[in-house]
Amino acid sequence: xxxxxxxxxxxxxxxxxxxxxxxxxxxxxxxxxxxxxxxxxxxxxxxxxxxxxxxxxxxxxxxxxxxxxxxxxxxxxxxxxxxxxxxxxxxxxxxxxxxxxxxxxxxxxxxxxxxxxxxxxxxxxxxxxx
Numbered sequence: 397x398x399x400x401x402x403x404x405x406x407x408x409x410x411x412x413x414x415x416x417x418x419x420x421x422x423x424x425x426x427x428x429x430x431x432x433x434x435x436x437x438x439x440x441x442x443x444x445x446x447x448x449x450x451x452x453x454x455x456x457x458x459x460x461x462x463x464x465x466x467x468x469x470x471x472x473x474x475x476x477x478x479x480x481x482x483x484x485x486x487x488x489x490x491x492x493x494x495x496x497x498x499x500x501x502x503x504x505x506x507x508x509x510x511x512x513x514x515x516x517x518x519x520x521x522x523x524x525x526x
Contacts, residue, residue, distance in 0.1 A: 397435055397526045400512045403459060403466050404428035410459035410466075412437070414448040421448060425457070427491070431483045434506035435526070437472065438484045440495065441503045449505060450474070463516055470510030480504045 404410050405428055413422045423445060427438040437457075439445050449455060453471040460466075475481075482497040484504050495502040507526070514522040 397430060397433075397512075397524070399514075400466065400468060400524065400526075401428050401430050401435060403461065403464075403514070404457075407459035407461040407466075410457045412445065413456045413458070414445055415452050415454065416444070416448050421445070427484060427488055429484050429487045431480055431504075431506070434475075434508075435468075435510065436475070436480065436484060436504050436506045438481075438488070438491070438495075438502065438504050440501045442501055446503055453505075453508075463518070465515050466512060467515070468507065468510055468512045470507045472505035473508045475504050475506055480506075 409424050409426055411422050412425045413420055425437060429436045449472050453473060455472045456469040458467050478497050481502045481504050485492050485495060485497055510526050512524040
């Protein structure tokens with residue numbers, strides 16, 4: 397899981413795919429944090445992505461760097477604890493001008509039943525489950 401977090405942070409931007417009914421939705425994200433042994437991402441409750449994840453928690457992220465790409469698929473489960481939200485904001489201080497742990501909008505999700513696959517054109521895929 398540490399390797400997944402490091403890759404996402406080094407790539408800086410990854411793309412999160414959700415579903416809205418039968419329509420896929422993809423958007424750029426940039427937060428990744430291991431907190432209490434789980435991989436977390438962050439968003440705002442007012443965003444469509446939040447509504448989509450609550451309706452269907454199945455999601456996938458994809459990032460690319462240095463000729464290698466990473467896909468992580470699984471369920472994104474909300475952690476409504478202030479400690480989890482604050483840990484994310486502490487890890488990403490630039491978000492603190494838009495979000496507060498107790499603002500009623502900040503939301504963090506962790507991956508459950510995740511499969512991470514590192515791929516490239518020059519090596520066989522490597523799979524990590526967490």
